[in-house]
Amino acid sequence: MNTYLLEVAGVKRKLPIIKLNDNLSIASFVILGDTEIVCASAKEIVKKLPQIDVLITAEAKGIPLIFEISRLLNMKKYIVARKSLKPYMDSPLIDEVVSITTQKKQILVLDxxxxxxxxxxxxxxxDDVISTGESIQGIERLVKSAGGxxxxxxxxxxxxxxxxxxDIIFLEKLPLFE
Incomplete structure (x- = not known):
């Protein structure tokens, strides 16, 4: 298996290169379960953020990162835009996006x-990775609709x-592969 060596926030990882389609492969970067990379990266992102009141991410891979960033900033709450409508949601805000990793339409929902x-x-x-920016744009539209x-x-x-x-803050570049 082909791999890509990544170093971010002083942490090294060998990422498997995964073929998405005939023309595109990506280095698979998954932070779920990787406490070391989440904590090291969160500390570096916090240094680059302007003054903020609220953090938001899309469900699910950004959740451990946003948790650690909110903990470092002593915030009592963060927001997760859900990827499905839940029965408890009253008057939700909904946006539709297409992500590079899912390659299909999905919704983002704010309660x-x-x-x-x-x-x-x-x-x-x-977020963990910004690629096409579709998810970020969807969340941005939700935030604006909510008055933030x-x-x-x-x-x-x-x-x-x-x-x-x-217009984005990031720690390292990740190439795409053909």
Whole structure:
């Protein structure tokens, strides 16, 4: 199996290169269960964030990272945009996106309580990897619909052309493979 050697926040990982389709392969970066990389990366992201009131991420891979960032910032709460509508959700805000990893349409949902919490606040969108930016854009639309202001978009890695963007904060570049 082909691998890509990544070093981020002083931590090294060998990432397997996974073929998504005939024209595209990615280095599979999964932070779920990797306490070392989550904690090291969160510490470095916190140093780069502007002043914020609220953190938000999409379900599910960003959750351990946003938890650690919120803990380091002594925040009492963070928001998770869910990927499905739940029965307990009253008046949810919904946005539709297509992610590079799922390669299909999916929804992002904010519960009414989370929308109210975001209203009038400075928000940082947090993710593990920004690639096409579709998920980040979907969350940004939800935040704006809820009345919040996005002041930062941050991730551990910027994949492919995302690394050329000047509107995101990231720690390292991750190439795409053909």
């Amino acid at each position: 009414e309580h989370d929308s109210e919490y975001i209203k009038g606040k400075r928000v940082a969108i947090i 202001t996005v002041v930062a978009k941050a991730a551990i890695l910027a994949e492919g052309s995302a690394a050329e963007r000047d």
